[in-house]
Amino acid sequence: MNLLLLTPSDFIAESRVRLTGRPLQHVLEVHRSQTGDSIRVGMLNGEMGEGIIVSLTEQAMEMDVCLDQAPPEPLPLTVLLALPRPKMLKRSLQHLSSLGVKKIILMNSYRVEKSFWQSPWLSEGKIHEQLILGLEQARDTLLPEVILEKRFKPFVEDHLPAIMEDKRGFVAHPVGGVPCPHQIDDEVVLAIGPEGGFIPYEVEKLEEAGFERIHLGSRILRVETAVTAIVSKLYD
Amino acid sequence: MNLLLLTPSDFIAESRVRLTGRPLQHVLEVHRSQTGDSIRVGMLNGEMGEGIIVSLTEQAMEMDVCLDQAPPEPLPLTVLLALPRPKMLKRSLQHLSSLGVKKIILMNSYRVEKSFWQSPWLSEGKIHEQLILGLEQARDTLLPEVILEKRFKPFVEDHLPAIMEDKRGFVAHPVGGVPCPHQIDDEVVLAIGPEGGFIPYEVEKLEEAGFERIHLGSRILRVETAVTAIVSKLYD
Known part of the structure; x- marks a missing residue:
């Protein structure tokens, strides 16, 4: 602390x-x-x-x-995270909170196990607890907002366009993209898939919504490591 | 895996x-x-x-x-890590291994608790186990080398000059440095302090050995997060 x-x-x-x-x-x-x-x-x-x-x-x-x-400047970043398994969810929320991400959307994806949506770690109180731990670690006071989106297609088609307005979208995907850019100035919406990755249909839907594919090289990183790596490249 | x-x-x-x-x-x-x-x-x-x-x-x-x-290219990076507490040591070794760091030196520092050097997690077998988990995660085969340096001053004065030859040295320190550079081509030796940081004497000794101070902004990150952040900025 x-x-x-x-x-x-x-x-x-x-x-x-x-x-x-x-x-x-x-x-x-x-x-x-x-x-x-x-x-x-x-x-x-x-x-x-x-x-x-x-x-x-x-x-x-x-x-x-x-x-x-004043607390540190928030990152100009919204993170869309395919709901991870409970243990990793906990760590990822702490992580995102300590990095300065202020809007986190936990969304469904084909490879998200249905049972993950029943996890007690998704309760408002438990989420709050992890976010606070991240703020206490980083010396920040601004509590991130966490939104749950349990259906992929309605979210991407109906809610995502408004979220994407005036922002760049990146989807982390090992195949077919460009290396993650460094030191950009733009506001970004970053989509990170589940273990095993987004399925091709999901990547296509995100591309239709304006997302660009980026990758981190040939090493496969855990979700929380990948988030830190991408945030660190994108911003100073 | x-x-x-x-x-x-x-x-x-x-x-x-x-x-x-x-x-x-x-x-x-x-x-x-x-x-x-x-x-x-x-x-x-x-x-x-x-x-x-x-x-x-x-x-x-x-x-x-x-x-x-062929396995992925190793990172041109040597990491000097002030020995973390056992639970964090375990995660940090997995982490460094999955990021592609091939030379890790666990060193002493004033704020390293003496008891950490007695941890069973420092046995050769336990270290090997964590490194293997990192390789299996990242899809890599090249086992990192881990060296223990239990005395700060003899290490920095007698062993570090040879390690630093033809490399740049960076010490992560919240005070008095420049923001961590992005996308460099050089071979680097990166020093990361313990919880609470290196003491001023230690930072000065590292500076005498040719290290430059770098920082990651005003947020305080955990050791393993800081390592990922710095590696991600330095290299593509």
Whole structure:
């Protein structure tokens, strides 16, 4: 945790917060902080700054906080991710959140197992939890939006055109594309397939919607590694 | 497993292999293959190709293999990694292996906990296991070399100059550097610090050895994410 995220309910006065639970445990056990120490804090969806610990017990911690710094710039990127298996979903959400992606669409694809849509990791609370972990890692406060699209064709035909407006679309696909470009300025919608990849019909539908195929060379990377690799090439 | 790695002891005739254990379980349970199916195979440190299953039981599998393709080009990169905590070490080794890094030096640093050097994950067998998982993921056959350097100063002063010959050195450090460059042609030695980063003395020693400071912006990424990000920027 490189940033302690605050919410309005933590405030007991204008610049005083009172924390219990997971943040308190972390400060006690990992930071091993003491009264008087300062901790980097941020308001969820707001500014960042420092908190000075004014009291600390096993039950609760109080801090005086000063929030005066803007969070890092969001990436100009929307990620369409074919729903991964639960364990990888969890990691991918943390990952995307820590990279600065602010719009994530989890979508269906032929090779997505139906059971993945029943995963408890898709609950709003569990998704929120992973996104928060990513923000705390990266020192960011802006919570990404996550949208679930359980039907491929209606999504691509009816919702995707509005999402694509004024943006470039890239679909990561090992066959028939160009190497992933570096250091572009455009807003991008990036589609990443499931394990085993999109089927040809799906790649064609995405191409009809204006997507270009890109690849990462002959090595096959895991979904979360591929996301980091593409984001890192596209932007500074 | 996107590639099944073979070793000389698997061969029972010139182009016939017999497999048991983990590869067999994977073929039975994940690929759900049958006699006649083909599987992508590669000889450890050798060529890649296809294997055709000629017999398959719960006890063993036999395949006829044809190895006629070169593995992917290695990255022109040596990674110096401050020894991470065991769980992260495991993931980082898999990661570096799947990205195509062929020389990995695990080194000491002030912020590396001494106990990490006692981890069973540092045994030759465990390291080998993680590297193999990375190769199987990426479809590569060339096993990376892993070197342990338990003392920072003797390593940097006595061994590093020879490693650095004709290469550029980059140290990932959040303060005082330039943004990580993109698409370079040079051979690189990349130093990545521990959680919390290198201490100033260590960064200075690396700078004396010819390293340049680079950063990845204001977001703090985990070691394994930072490695992927830097490799992806530096090379196509």
